Amino acid sequence: MKKINIAIIGGGSGCLAIMEMISGQRPRQIQMHLVGIADINPEAAGIKKARLSNIYTTFDYHDLFNIPKLDLIIELTGDPKLSQTIQHEKPDHIQLMDQRMAGLFWDFNRLDEEQLHADEEIKKRSHELRASEKEALRQKMTAEGIIYGSPTPMFVIDKSHKITYWNKACEKLTGFSSEEMIGTDRQWEPFYDHKKPLLADVIVDNDPETIRKATKNMELHKSPVVEDGYESEYFLPHLGPEGTYLYINAAPIKDDEGNIQGAIVAYQDFSERVKMTQAIKASEEETRRQKKTAEGIIYGSPTPMFVIDKSHKITYWNKACEKLTGFSSEEMIGTDRQWEPFYARKRTTLADLLIEGDTDTINDLYKDMKLRRSAMVEGAYEAERFFPHLGSKGTHLYLNAAPIKDDEGNIQGAIITYQDFSERVIMTQKIRRREAFVLNLIQNSIDGIIATGSKGDIGIFNNGAAKILGYAPEEIIGKMTYPEILSEKTGQAVRESFYSNKHGPKGKIINMEVDLLNKAKEPIPVRFSGTLLYEQEKEVGSVVFIQDLREVHRLQKEKEQAQRMAAIGSTVAGVAHYIKNILAGLQGGAYVINSAISKKDLALVGKGWAMVERNIEQIGGIVTDMLIYSRQRTPDYQKIDPNELASEVLELMEEKARIAGVTLVRDLQPGITKVSMDRTGIHNSLLNLIGNAIDSCTLEGIVNGGGIVTVKTDRPRGRGIRFIISDNGTGMDEKTQKKLFADFFTTKGYKGTGLGLPVTKKIVEEHGGKLTFKSTLGQGTVFTLMLPEKHLQADGTLQ
Amino acid sequence: MPEKILIVDDDPDIVLFLSTVLKDNGYRTIEATNGQEGLEIVRIEHPDLILLDLMMPKKSGISLLSDLKNDPDSKKIPIIMVTGVSGETGHDLASFFKGSSTGDQDSKAMIPEGYLEKPVDPEKLLGMVKKLLQSA
Numbered sequence: 014m015k016k017i018n019i020a021i022i023g024g025g026s027g028c029l030a031i032m033e034m035i036s037g038q039r040p041r042q043i044q045m046h047l048v049g050i051a052d053i054n055p056e057a058a059g060i061k062k063a064r065l066s067n068i069y070t071t072f073d074y075h076d077l078f079n080i081p082k083l084d085l086i087i088e089l090t091g092d093p094k095l096s097q098t099i100q101h102e103k104p105d106h107i108q109l110m111d112q113r114m115a116g117l118f119w120d121f122n123r124l125d126e127e128q129l130h131a132d133e134e135i136k137k138r139s140h141e142l143r144a145s146e147k148e149a150l151r152q153k154m155t156a157e158g159i160i161y162g163s164p165t166p167m168f169v170i171d172k173s174h175k176i177t178y179w180n181k182a183c184e185k186l187t188g189f190s191s192e193e194m195i196g197t198d199r200q201w202e203p204f205y206d207h208k209k210p211l212l213a214d215v216i217v218d219n220d221p222e223t224i225r226k227a228t229k230n231m232e233l234h235k236s237p238v239v240e241d242g243y244e245s246e247y248f249l250p251h252l253g254p255e256g257t258y259l260y261i262n263a264a265p266i267k268d269d270e271g272n273i274q275g276a277i278v279a280y281q282d283f284s285e286r287v288k289m290t291q292a293i294k295a296s297e298e299e300t301r302r303q304k305k306t307a308e309g310i311i312y313g314s315p316t317p318m319f320v321i322d323k324s325h326k327i328t329y330w331n332k333a334c335e336k337l338t339g340f341s342s343e344e345m346i347g348t349d350r351q352w353e354p355f356y357a358r359k360r361t362t363l364a365d366l367l368i369e370g371d372t373d374t375i376n377d378l379y380k381d382m383k384l385r386r387s388a389m390v391e392g393a394y395e396a397e398r399f400f401p402h403l404g405s406k407g408t409h410l411y412l413n414a415a416p417i418k419d420d421e422g423n424i425q426g427a428i429i430t431y432q433d434f435s436e437r438v439i440m441t442q443k444i445r446r447r448e449a450f451v452l453n454l455i456q457n458s459i460d461g462i463i464a465t466g467s468k469g470d471i472g473i474f475n476n477g478a479a480k481i482l483g484y485a486p487e488e489i490i491g492k493m494t495y496p497e498i499l500s501e502k503t504g505q506a507v508r509e510s511f512y513s514n515k516h517g518p519k520g521k522i523i524n525m526e527v528d529l530l531n532k533a534k535e536p537i538p539v540r541f542s543g544t545l546l547y548e549q550e551k552e553v554g555s556v557v558f559i560q561d562l563r564e565v566h567r568l569q570k571e572k573e574q575a576q577r578m579a580a581i582g583s584t585v586a587g588v589a590h591y592i593k594n595i596l597a598g599l600q601g602g603a604y605v606i607n608s609a610i611s612k613k614d615l616a617l618v619g620k621g622w623a624m625v626e627r628n629i630e631q632i633g634g635i636v637t638d639m640l641i642y643s644r645q646r647t648p649d650y651q652k653i654d655p656n657e658l659a660s661e662v663l664e665l666m667e668e669k670a671r672i673a674g675v676t677l678v679r680d681l682q683p684g685i686t687k688v689s690m691d692r693t694g695i696h697n698s699l700l701n702l703i704g705n706a707i708d709s710c711t712l713e714g715i716v717n718g719g720g721i722v723t724v725k726t727d728r729p730r731g732r733g734i735r736f737i738i739s740d741n742g743t744g745m746d747e748k749t750q751k752k753l754f755a756d757f758f759t760t761k762g763y764k765g766t767g768l769g770l771p772v773t774k775k776i777v778e779e780h781g782g783k784l785t786f787k788s789t790l791g792q793g794t795v796f797t798l799m800l801p802e803k804h805l806q807a808d809g810t811l812q
Numbered sequence: 813m814p815e816k817i818l819i820v821d822d823d824p825d826i827v828l829f830l831s832t833v834l835k836d837n838g839y840r841t842i843e844a845t846n847g848q849e850g851l852e853i854v855r856i857e858h859p860d861l862i863l864l865d866l867m868m869p870k871k872s873g874i875s876l877l878s879d880l881k882n883d884p885d886s887k888k889i890p891i892i893m894v895t896g897v898s899g900e901t902g903h904d905l906a907s908f909f910k911g912s913s914t915g916d917q918d919s920k921a922m923i924p925e926g927y928l929e930k931p932v933d934p935e936k937l938l939g940m941v942k943k944l945l946q947s948a
Contacts, residue, residue: 593931594930594931596931597930597931597932598825598931600931601825601826601828601829601931601932602825602829604829604832604833604934605828605829605832608832608833608836609832617832620828621828621832624825624828624829627825628825672822672845711868
């Protein structure tokens with residue numbers, strides 16, 4: 014530790030503060046030591062205090078310079094001149110701290126002290142805290158230790174039913190480790206094969222009604238030892254390989270205010286005791302049993318059975334009975350535990366009552382068992398019952414209990430045989446459930462579903478059918494037959510379809526559209542699907558599904574109407590544009606004629622008139638196109654030589670091609686037979702396609718007669734006729750190709766109506782043919798017009 | 813000597829109409845039915861103004877316009893594009909030409925001095941022709 018000797022000049026309040034600071038300082042690296050004070054006033058507070066503390070004082074500060082080993086003078090007079098003087102006069106080894114510095118120093122020191130004080134406080138507090146935590150932990154560990162180390166199997170659940178403790182002994186008892194159990198609500202798992210609340214859960218829930226019930230059902234009684242605790246004895250068949258007998262004690266865990274925070278359960282296993290007893294009994298019985306090998310028949314019988322004697326003890330418990338109950342004959346014979354496989358708690362069984370001859374009680378106790386006297390065996394009873402405790406899901410048993418009488422007619426025992434019909438019951442339930450499901454499905458389907466028997470009598474008529482046809486199901490079912498809801502015509506059509514391959518294979522109808530008659534005898538359009546039902550190749554009825562098409566038809570009509578309106582809209586726009594151009598031509602012609610008349614130039618009149626005529630012709634053309642396009646028409650079929658037709662059109666196009674500098678190439682397959690087609694329609698179509706091909710060669714990029722248009726005819730696979738019109742013109746980009754068949758789309762400005770290709774396509778499709786194309790921008794386009802083979806009949810209609 | 817105006821159009825009706833309008837108003841007209849022919853006539857006849865259709869066989873109006881404007885001998889001849897391609901058919905020629913005027917030197921050469929949409933209004937045509945011939 015380093016020591017600093019300090020002297021102070023000026024004995025006022027500052028001096029007192031520093032004195033206090035020095036005297037109150039804690040042990041540190043540097044220890045301050047006050048060795049002298051100077052002040053001209055001998056009554057100054059600092060001087061007085063120093064005198065009391067035996068510290069050197071003087072009125073002349075120069076005296077301080079002589080104090081041995083003085084390290085620091087603190088000047089507190091606040092006189093800057095004095096500070097300067099001292100600075101000059103003081104010996105070199107003494108440092109000077111003026112009033113300002115001293116103030117700062119004091120502040121720092123005070124802060125430092127406060128920090129130290131705070132640190133100490135924290136240290137103290139945390140120490141206390143740690144001590145209390147340790148105590149809590151110790152207590153907890155003690156409690157835990159008690160539970161954990163206890164030889165009694167125990168577990169604890171909290172109020173949310175989660176396991177918080179599961180001790181070593183409990184692990185051993187249940188075979189479930191605390192690691193897998195703690196934090197879960199699986200406390201039921203070691204004890205039962207399905208989830209059910211344990212006594213602990215009941216206690217935590219603290220529902221008086223549940224507790225009351227549990228008390229009744231579980232032979233539960235209040236613990237005489239533990240406050241609010243319950244006790245019970247159980248045999249838990251699922252615990253351990255042979256089941257376990259347990260004595261159970263469960264009690265709530267309450268907080269200081271008496272609220273239940275959890276429950277603790279302790280077990281005591283008394284299986285060992287029971288086993289010992291049984292073993293002793295069994296060995297006694299063994300000898301007896303072996304003597305009676307004659308009864309081996311019983312033992313070997315596939316029917317579960319057991320026999321009790323007059324004293325209610327089991328004398329036989331056969332192999333099948335072992336299998337049924339899971340209880341071995343070794344453990345059963347000689348005991349009166351015949352109730353045990355069948356009931357949760359001990360009770361008098363039918364066999365016992367038979368021996369007592371207590372028919373009144375039999376009738377009373379077994380009221381719910383559908384008990385009846387056996388028709389076959391004198392004095393015997395038969396019953397059916399569901400035993401919920403037998404087997405993992407309970408067992409349905411048919412049982413027959415017959416008394417065994419001696420020669421004198423005295424009852425010597427009783428024999429009980431069983432028949433397990435669980436499988437049948439489960440199947441019945443399953444079928445019933447599935448039937449209910451199907452019935453539900455049928456009843457609630459939006460589609461109408463109707464089923465009939467072999468004579469057309471209606472057996473199923475669901476809500477959907479009722480809604481479509483306006484009948485209530487009860488008006489129909491069992492009262493009406495098919496012909497009454499089918500018109501005569503429809504009935505015939507439906508029968509025909511069922512027995513032919515029309516609308517789906519024989520015996521079925523798929524999506525046939527027919528009219529059914531509703532209650533008001535109005536025809537209702539429906540989509541009709543159905544199937545005939547067969548049993549061993551004999552028709553036994555039918556099921557049909559009907560969908561109401563009224564809404565569908567209404568929507569279809571609306572859609573068609575909307576489409577027509579849209580078409581009219583675009584037609585008006587397209588036509589207006591084209592007419593405007595024709596009008597301009599007519600105006601031009603009129604202008605030329607006027608000019609010619611005023612100049613008396615007859616030749617010019619002729620030219621102007623020709624111009625007017627050409628435009629009138631154009632109006633004629635567009636009107637024809639529009640008529641073709643707008644009207645649904647059937648082609649006027651004639652036998653036509655396709656090559657002749659193509660040649661005719663090519664000739665017409667010669668002039669146009671010549672002006673455009675385009676070469677027309679004919680590639681007509683010789684010897685093509687005549688094909689049925691509409692002459693005008695296909696003529697116009699070819700004119701259109703060849704005209705387009707020439708136009709595409711005259712646009713930008715093809716110069717000086719480089720354009721070639723080829724017209725090819727052939728009959729692929731010898732059927733129909735194919736016209737292929739190809740050009741090496743501009744081709745089309747994808748955008749143009751997409752819009753190609755759209756109405757009034759044109760790339761030819763005012764020269765095109767945009768109707769050519771739609772009209773051509775329509776004509777071809779009216780023939781049942783196909784118009785397709787392939788185009789590459791900058792390379793050309795190929796159009797294929799394919800007409801199918803049609804055969805004209807003598808009367809001019811198509812076959 | 814009246815000014816000589818070349819009409820290039822493949823539609824004889826248009827040619828007849830335009831030539832009648834122009835002749836009635838004191839101009840001389842010469843005619844060509846495609847771009848190729850038009851180019852040859854320009855080189856021989858040196859017209860004072862050209863009315864040019866846009867789409868024609870053999871050589872389009874655009875192609876001819878480009879040739880003429882790139883040739884020092886003919887680039888000063890005012891050209892009026894006469895076109896049926898209008899906003900209604902999806903091609904806006906006004907903005908097409910405006911678009912090229914913001915481009916480089918080559919496309920700048922493509923700008924015609926005027927353009928008219930078909931159907932051509934005689935008054936409009938005459939006004940434009942007069943104005944262009946005066947400023948030439």
